[in-house]
Amino acid sequence: xxxxxxxxxxxxxxxxxxxxxxxxxxxxxxxxxxxxxxxxxxxxxxxxxxxxxxxxxxxxxxxxxxxxxxxxxxxxxxxxxxxxxxxxxxxxxxxxxxxxxxxxxxxxxxxxxxxxxxxxxxxxxxxxxxxxxxxxxxxxxxxxxxxxxxxxxxxxxxxxxxxxxxxxxxxxxxxxxxxxxxxxxxxxxxxxxxxxxxxxxxxxxxxxxxxxxxxxxxxxxxxxxxxxxxxxxxxxxxxxxxxxxxxxxxxxxxxxxxxxxxxxxxxxxxxxxxxxxxx
Amino acid sequence: xxxxxxxxxxxxxxxxxxxxxxxxxxxxxxxxxxxxxxxxxxxxxxxxxxxxxxxxxxxxxxxxxxxxxxxxxxxxxxxxxxxxxxxxxxxxxxxxxxxxxxxxxxxxxxxxxxxxxxxxxxxxxxxxxxxxxxxxxxxxxxxxxxxxxxxxxxxxxxxxxxxxxxxxxxxxxxxxxxxxxxxxxxxxxxxxxxxxxxxxxxxxxxxxxxxxxxxxxxxxxxxxxxxxxxxxxxxxxxxxxxxxxxxxxxxxxxxxxxxxxxxxxxxxxxxxxxxxxxxxxxxxxxxxxxxxxxxxxxxxxxxxxxxxxxxxxxxxxxxxxxxxxxxxxxxxxxxxxxxxxxxxxxxxxxxxxxxxxxxxxxxxxxxxxxxxxxxxxxxxxxxxxxxxxxxxxxxxxxxxxxxxxxxxxxxxxxxxxxxx
Numbered sequence: 108x109x110x111x112x113x114x115x116x117x118x119x120x121x122x123x124x125x126x127x128x129x130x131x132x133x134x135x136x137x138x139x140x141x142x143x144x145x146x147x148x149x150x151x152x153x154x155x156x157x158x159x160x161x162x163x164x165x166x167x168x169x170x171x172x173x174x175x176x177x178x179x180x181x182x183x184x185x186x187x188x189x190x191x192x193x194x195x196x197x198x199x200x201x202x203x204x205x206x207x208x209x210x211x212x213x214x215x216x217x218x219x220x221x222x223x224x225x226x227x228x229x230x231x232x233x234x235x236x237x238x239x240x241x242x243x244x245x246x247x248x249x250x251x252x253x254x255x256x257x258x259x260x261x262x263x264x265x266x267x268x269x270x271x272x273x274x275x276x277x278x279x280x281x282x283x284x285x286x287x288x289x290x291x292x293x294x295x296x297x298x299x300x301x302x303x304x305x306x307x308x309x310x311x312x313x314x315x316x317x318x319x320x321x322x323x324x325x326x327x328x329x330x331x332x333x334x335x336x337x338x339x340x341x342x343x344x345x346x347x348x349x350x351x352x353x354x355x356x357x358x359x360x361x362x363x364x365x366x367x368x369x370x371x372x373x374x375x376x377x378x379x380x381x382x383x384x385x386x
Numbered sequence: 387x388x389x390x391x392x393x394x395x396x397x398x399x400x401x402x403x404x405x406x407x408x409x410x411x412x413x414x415x416x417x418x419x420x421x422x423x424x425x426x427x428x429x430x431x432x433x434x435x436x437x438x439x440x441x442x443x444x445x446x447x448x449x450x451x452x453x454x455x456x457x458x459x460x461x462x463x464x465x466x467x468x469x470x471x472x473x474x475x476x477x478x479x480x481x482x483x484x485x486x487x488x489x490x491x492x493x494x495x496x497x498x499x500x501x502x503x504x505x506x507x508x509x510x511x512x513x514x515x516x517x518x519x520x521x522x523x524x525x526x527x528x529x530x531x532x533x534x535x536x537x538x539x540x541x542x543x544x545x546x547x548x549x550x551x552x553x554x555x556x557x558x559x560x561x562x563x564x565x566x567x568x569x570x571x572x573x574x575x576x577x578x579x580x581x582x583x584x585x586x587x588x589x590x591x592x593x594x595x596x597x598x599x600x601x602x603x604x605x606x607x608x609x610x611x612x613x614x615x616x617x618x619x620x621x622x623x624x625x626x627x628x629x630x631x632x633x634x635x636x637x638x639x640x641x642x643x644x645x646x647x648x649x650x651x652x653x654x655x656x657x658x659x660x661x662x663x664x665x666x667x668x669x670x671x672x673x674x675x676x677x678x679x680x681x682x683x684x685x686x687x688x689x690x691x692x693x694x695x696x697x698x699x700x701x702x703x704x705x706x707x708x709x710x711x712x713x714x715x716x717x718x719x720x721x722x723x724x725x726x727x728x729x730x731x732x733x734x735x736x737x738x739x740x741x742x743x744x745x746x747x748x749x750x751x752x753x754x755x756x757x758x759x760x761x762x763x764x765x766x767x768x769x770x771x772x773x774x775x776x777x778x779x780x781x782x783x784x785x786x787x788x789x790x791x792x793x794x795x796x797x798x799x800x801x802x803x804x805x806x
Contacts, residue, residue: 115471115483137514145502148543220497221515222474380477383470384401 124376128224135227139234142206146235157239158246161194168194168311181313181342182349185254188247192345193310193338195243196272200334201301202236203273207280208297211288215386225379229284233277240269247345259347268340271364275333278367281375288378288386308334313342318353327359333367336360389486391567391598392449392472396481398622399442399467441467442622445481449600454593456613456630457602458637461662461769464622465602466571469493472600473569487566487598490517494571496556501545505536505555508544512559526562533588534558554581561588568592571602586611606634606771661700663755664734665690666772677775681795684742685775687717691757693733694766700729702737703756708793709749717741720760747795750776 147154165187172178173186180186207229211218214228251258279300287293309317314335318326329335336357342350442464449455457465470476472483473491498515499508509530513523523530531537534555536547544552570589586608593599593612603609609616609630616633618626626636665688672683679685687704702719717739729735753773756765777795 113474113485113489115474115478115485117478117480133519134514137511141500141503141507141511144507145500148502214498216494217498217515219475220493221491223515383475 124224128226131223131227134223135231138227138231142232142235143238154242157242161191161198161243162246165191165194172311178312178316180349181315181346181351184346184349185256188250188254188256189313189342189346189350190311191247191250192342193308195240195247196268196337196341197305197308197310197334198243199236199240199269199272200276200337201304202239203233203276204280204283205297205301206232206236207277208283208287209294211284211382211386212291212294218386219383225382226281226375229280229375230277233273233280236276237273257347258345261344261347265341265344268337268344271340271361272337274368275337275364278333278364278369278371281371282367285375285378285382288382304332304334308332309338314339314353314356315351318356326353326356330356330359331363333360333364336364389451390448391451391453391486392447392483392600394448394472394481394483395446397442397445397468397471397478397483398440398480399464399471399476400438400440400479402438440622442471442478442619443480445619445622445624447617447624447627449598451598452596453615454599454601454613456609456616456633457600457619458606458609458616458633459619463619465619466493467622468619469569469571469600469602485567488517489567489569490563490565491569492516492560492563492571493569495553495560499544499552499556502543504541504543505547506540508555509559512556513563516560516563517565518563530555530558530562533561533584550581557581557585557588561585561592565597567598567600569600603770606637610634659695661694661757661759661766662692663689663702663757663767663769663772664692666753666755666769668753668773668775674778677773679775679777681748681777681779682745682797683777684740686738686740687753687773689737689739689755691735691737693729693731693735695731699760700735700766701758701760703758704739705754705756706746707752707754709752712793714746714751714793745795746777747792748776748778749793750774 168190169187172190173180180189210229210232211225213232217228218225283293283297317329321329330353337360339350339352339357339360343352445464445468457468459465467476469491470493471478472485473489473493475491475493496512498512500511503511509527510520510523514520518526531540534551534557536551536555539547539551544555547555589599589601589612599612601609601613613630616626616628616630617624618633618637626633628636667688668677668685669688670679670683670685673679689702689704691700691702693700700719704717706714706716708714719737719739751774752771753775755767755769755772757767758765
């Protein structure tokens with residue numbers, strides 16, 4: 108019945124950290140479930156909100172970039188669907204980033220009173236964003252029906268790109284979360300990143316336009332924005348043969364995602380033990 | 387069976403404290419300017435505003451399996467820090483501890499309760515947070531509900547619960563966690579007397595079941611009832627480890643309490659982010675000796691409070707209890723509108739309350755202090771037995787001390803006339 112001895116020492120690298128994380132998986136689900144049910148209880152329009160936000164943004168962007176600016180779509184795909192295919196991962200990214208970035212401060216009492224691997228909190232907080240993503244995805248299917256636009260087999264690869272979008276959000280999310288514990292003014296940084304990111308990411312227009320205008324070399328710098336690769340991937344999967352992916356760009360984005368992920372996890376792990384002291 | 391289940395060797399925990407009015411390093415921008423300042427001359431180590439404070443140092447002890455240990459000491463002596471280290475919430479700065487077995491810690495009742503969720507949902511949520519598996523919670527669900535006495539309100543969001551119901555449900559969930567080692571901090575400081583009695587019963591059941599329990603409370607009565615052994619901590623160090631009654635004796639004879647004075651170890655108060663009662667004193671112009679007043683004396687309480695983060699509107703409660711635990715009255719600071727206002731973090735407030743009019747009968751009286759944020763329901767700080775004082779008939783009176791006079795003393799005008 109007795110478990111093995113636990114040793115508490117300063118600076119002791121928890122060799123069993125990841126196993127511990129697995130042992131606390133039930134807490135992960137409970138926290139995720141708490142966030143979801145609390146959210147949909149508080150706001151009557153919870154589901155509606157998850158739908159309205161991307162749809163309205165999509166309509167505005169389609170009007171501005173297609174009708175006013177006269178930009179071309181990817182191949183023959185309807186402009187609205189092209190924009191929506193980018194809105195999906197963008198909303199998921201933005202919501203995940205703000206949820207995970209603010210999650211530790213939002214659970215301050217829990218952190219100062221109970222032990223568990225702290226990584227549980229920011230990762231569980233992303234689940235709400237994922238549910239919103241699923242709801243928004245249903246709208247995509249409806250949109251495809253309206254435009255009579257049929258997806259190809261590539262749609263089946265969407266989970267892979269969703270995973271990449273998750274990783275793209277959780278890396279900076281962990282970084283911001285741990286900084287937020289110590290320096291509270293980072294909570295003002297998060298909405299800024301989200302707002303600014305929407306302008307510089309290829310949500311309202313296609314990446315091929317950007318590549319044309321910037322040239323290959325500059326585009327590689329543009330692709331350092333992790334969302335460039337993710338959005339390209341989403342369009343490739345959703346728009347089927349109409350979309351093309353610029354693979355070197357995707358590779359750069361993936362590299363940037365990995366870098367942020369590494370930065371986020373190491374910073375988080377390094378500061379995790381002091382959360383209870385400074386929060 | 388006397389297996390050592392917890393062994394601590396030279397445990398220490400240091401915090402960095404800054405001596406400025408507001409904690410400075412909370413802002414990233416300030417960190418940048420700080421770094422810049424250092425870059426241009428000011429060296430790192432001579433920063434006079436930051437100092438290392440050892441909340442706990444050189445703490446070593448063994449706890450055997452099945453032992454029920456009470457940890458006592460003044461606020462800020464390091465009790466909570468020790469519990470936080472043992473429950474893995476924070477890491478020690480030096481030393482090491484070995485723990486054999488699963489630990490569950492109840493450092494607060496109702497941690498993680500979500501106001502929007504129903505009672506039923508919160509049982510599962512809180513249970514999982516305290517380390518219970520879902521099947522375990524399901525098995526104990528009915529027991530938890532009947533102990534908390536909330537059957538009718540299971541599907542009501544807990545934000546509609548009264549604070550008593552809230553506390554009952556929270557304690558019920560927590561008390562059904564069954565680890566090998568249970569660490570409990572001050573959970574009995576909530577709820578009404580009836581419920582506290584039930585909690586106490588539940589706690590002694592747990593203690594009797596052979597589990598190892600580490601218990602911290604300001605209520606020395608509770609500690610002596612529940613625990614067999616004690617650890618007395620002062621200024622971050624263990625000064626006694628003995629059976630509980632000896633520890634309590636040592637504690638009472640060591641400090642000014644329950645006579646009054648600093649309630650907090652003066653240094654440690656800087657570490658607190660919440661508002662804290664830091665000083666308490668009772669006095670009277672007519673006092674016979676320290677904390678000893680004649681009947682009818684007007685008594686003055688002086689309580690100092692340090693304001694914490696985001697707690698601008700505070701109410702202080704002073705409860706006077708008789709020796710047998712009967713609440714005589716509670717004085718609230720907002721009964722007088724002048725004492726209510728908005729304050730910033732780091733402010734120190736002095737509450738002074740003079741009482742007169744009615745007078746207490748001869749006897750021993752105990753003071754419980756509580757501090758509420760006016761907008762919140764739960765108290766921020768509670769100190770049981772913060773002070774005590776005695777009231778007696780002045781020795782100059784022609785009659786010997788009157789026993790069994792009750793609780794109140796009235797001015798009396800007797801006249802005896804012969805009518806027949």
